Amino acid sequence: MQTQIARDLKRALSKLSSDDNSPGNQSTSSQASKRIRTRTFKGNERFPEFTVGLDGPFMKELKSKLLHGDEQVLNLHGLAGSGKTTLAKILCHDPQVKDKFKDIFFETLGSQFRGNEAIDELQDRLPEFGGNPVLLVLDDVWPASKNVVEEFRVQISAGSKIFVTSRVPIITLGRYPMEQLSEDDAVALFLHFIQPSDIDFDDNEIRKIVLQIVKGCKRLPLALEFIGRELQDKGIEELQKVQLEWSRGQSILDSNSELLAHLQNSLNLLVDESIRECFMDLGLFPEDQKIPVSALIDIWTELYNLDELGICAMTIIRKLMDLNLAAGIKVRRIVRIRRVEDNYYNNHFLVQHDLFRELAIHISNQELFENRKRLIIDMNGNDHPQWWPQQNQQEGITAHALSYFTKWFKDPNQKCVSARILSISTDQDINPDWCNVQADDAIVLVLNLRTTKYTLPEFIKQMRNLRVLIVTNYGFRPSELKNLELLEFLRKLKRIRLEGVSVPPLCRLKNVCKLSLYMCEVKKAFETSSIEFSKAMPGLVELNIDYCKDLAKLPSGLCDTTTLRKLSISHCNEFNELPQEIGKLEKLELLRISYCPDIKDMPESITKLKNLSFLDITYCGSLRKLPDKIGELRSLRKFYMPSCAIMELPDSIKDMDNLQSVICDEYTYPFWEVIKYIHSGLNIKIAKTMDTVLDWLLDLSSRGLFH
Known part of the structure; x- marks a missing residue:
């Protein structure tokens, strides 16, 4: 030794x-x-022993930007352990890069950066390198030390470059998100770390086990390395054990404390406790699925008393995006020049890396069962969570098991579960009588489905504090929802969001103030209900209907819902008429009828909506004229009307004294330009017809209707 x-x-x-x-x-x-020279890459940094996925178009683009681009600073950002440092080292070893930059410096800053001596020393000595191009690689730069990047940018000579790796974007321009490994590359990396081994990885059955383990690692290089090294020189039984544990719901984070600590370090970026809580709420939704921003707004409004418009919620979401704790927002574009000034987020979706979802769940599960803020239950067939009471799998849930499980939620001699949020995910094999729990303190219930038929469980009627219900079906066909009448028992229920379900006939929901229907079948609910809409939901304030293909007309009695302030209908191709009685909605402030190509007429009674401040009729291609007295909408401030068949404006338009913003197409712009002479403060924007059509096609593509 x-x-x-x-x-x-x-x-x-x-x-x-x-x-x-x-x-x-x-x-x-x-x-x-x-001493500075010994810190150079070529004298001090170890070349990666094995790499995958770093020789494709993305790497070529980065190399081209480094050698020939105008950007002085390049920022590669991505998840912890996603391979950013490895990619930076590969670039530094590239012959063309070393030929252009005679001096290459590689320094890791990290989260504890406080006046790094090497950085200070290098800043002092930079002038001695004259005009020779220098490459500075600053690895793992955290937001607290981003000013170092700017200081170097000012000091380096022309032709020099700074390459920054970070978990979050550090600069405004020149940002490049790290790409995820493909499945083949992830398998190759995993097999590299697990070998040498006597296992025959060419065997089809063993290959399936490997693929499931790689999937459990979420194709993250760091996770693949940790798990691969743990299984190195192990037998096939060890691989089967990992596969079995993960298939039963155990997380990779439960068995690997080093990876857990590495990911938890990312949460140090969340100084604000409220933002940390919102990050934890992202785990309520299934992995590999888009999270509706509108659902988050509903949840956070009730849980954390945020504003109704979603302004504070969007601030939090953008913070999570900036910190890479949420992978990004997917927006199904409607009109590219339209802003979110009307706080319309029904087509905004958040995407989170699966490992961060598991991290959120893992942290939640560290609390005592009866003290958890969030109870997240993933039910796949008969595979129950680890904390589920033991039972006979052949006989289903026994009475004893039900009694044992129920007492966790409510027992006169024990504490009730204090969970304010209950999230239940089920697959197509779930038994509708799978449980009978009591969660009286729950404010939010999230149901994630993958079945063509789903019966709401009986325990829902006991959730007397429930304010938000989110039901989302992730299957290919709408889920037939049954037992909706249970909601009549919930006196505090205020917000309901249904997605991908076949809505049953309406029941009495007296306190519901917001109803959102997304990609639902609504004909049965709107046309066959024995209860008029105004009596079913007499306190409704906001109604959103998006992508409901069987919606032809609004339900009977809607116009008697005098509390309604927001009515939004978008991308409903069969919708062809507004009710003549719409003028009875005297409190209506927002009316959106967009991307409904069969709408031909706008009823005259719309001119009675004296409180209407926002009107959107985008892409109503069959709408040829506006009501003659539309100018009586004196409270109207924003009017969006691109890609309609309207060729002229009524004379009464000039009477809209409060109109501030208009979006139109090139055909109606000349008419609005005349109005602008009367109302000098009017802001008019032109949405070109082709832009609107492209946005429509992009939207169809985003829903997978074509590529």
């Missing part, structure tokens, strides 16, 4: 000496300069 250490030390000293005396490293500067 001593001989081995002495030999390694001698080799290291010899290597440092040869690097310092080489022609590329010789200098007449002081000893401090030599």
Whole structure:
């Protein structure tokens, strides 16, 4: 052992000496300069022993930007352990990069950066390199030290570049998100770390096990390395054990404390406790699925008393995006020049990396069961969570098991579960009588389905504090929802969002103030209900209907819902008429009828909506004229009407004294330009017809209707 250490030390000293005396490293500067040179990439950083997925178009683009681009600073950002540092080292070893940049410096800053001596030293010595191009690689830069990047940018000479890796975007321009490994590359990386091994990985059955483990690692290089090294030199039984544990719902984070600590370090970016809580709420939705922003707004409004418009919620979401704790927002574009000034987020979706979802769930599960803020239940067939009471799988849930499980939620002699949020995910094999719980304190219930038929469980009627219900079906066909009448027992229920379900006939929901229907079948609910809409939901304030293909007309009695303030209908291709009685909605402030190509007429009674401040009729291609007295909408401030068949405006338009913003197409712009002479403060924007059509096609593509 001593001989081995002495030999390694001698080799290291010899290597440092040869690097310092080489022609590329010789200098007449002081000893401090030599210390800087030993921090260069070529003298100090280890070349990655094995890499995958770093020779494709993305790498070529980064290399091209580094060699020939105008950007002085390039920022590669992505999840912890996604391979950013490895990619940076590969770039530094590239012959063309080394040929252009005679001096390459590689320094890791990290989260604890406080006046790094090497950085200070390098800043002092930069002028000595003259006009020679220098490449500075600043690895793992956290927001607290981003000013270092700007200081270097000012000091380096023309032709020099700064390459920054970070978990979150550090600069405004020149940002490049790290790409995820493909499945083949992830398998290759996993097999590299697990070998040598006597296992035959060419065997089809073993290959399936490997693929499931790789899927459990979420194709994250760091996770693949950790798990691969743990299984190195192990037998096939060890792989089967990991596969079995993960298939039963155990997370990769439960068995790997080092990976857990690495990911938890990312949460140090969340200084604000309220934002941390919102991050934890992202785990309420299934992995590999888009999270509706409108659902988050509903949840956070009731849980954390945020504003109704979603302004604070969007601020939090953008913060999570900036910190890469949410992978990004997918927006199904409607009109590209339209802003979110009307706070319309029904087509905004958030995407989260699966490992961060598991991290949120893992942290939630660390609390005592009866004290958890969130109870997240993933039910796949008969595979129940680990904390589920033991039962006979053949006989289903026994009475004893039900009693045992129920007492966790409510027992006169024990504490009730304090969970304010209950999230239940089920697959197509779930038994509708799978449980009978009591969660009286729950404010939010999230049901994630994958079945063509779903019966709301009986325990819902006991959730007397429930304010928000989110039901989302992720299957290919709408889920037939039954037992909706249970909601009549919930006196505090205020917000309901249904997606991908076949809505049954309406029941009495007296306190519901917001109803959102997304990609639902609504004909049965709107046309066959024995209860008029105004009596079913007499306190409704907001109604959103999006992508409901069987909606032809609004339900009977809707116009008697005098509390309604927002009515939004978009992308309903069969919708062809507004009720003549719409003028009875005296409190209506927002009316959106967009991307409904069969709408031909707008009833005259719309002119009675004296409180209407926002009107959107975008892409109503069959709408040829506006009511003659539309100018009586004196409260109207925003009017969006691109891609309609309207060729002229009524004279009464000039009477809209409060109109501030108009979006139209090139055909109606001349008419609005005349109005602008009357109302000088009017802001008019033109949406070109082709832009609107392209947005429509992009929207269809985003829903997978074509590529």
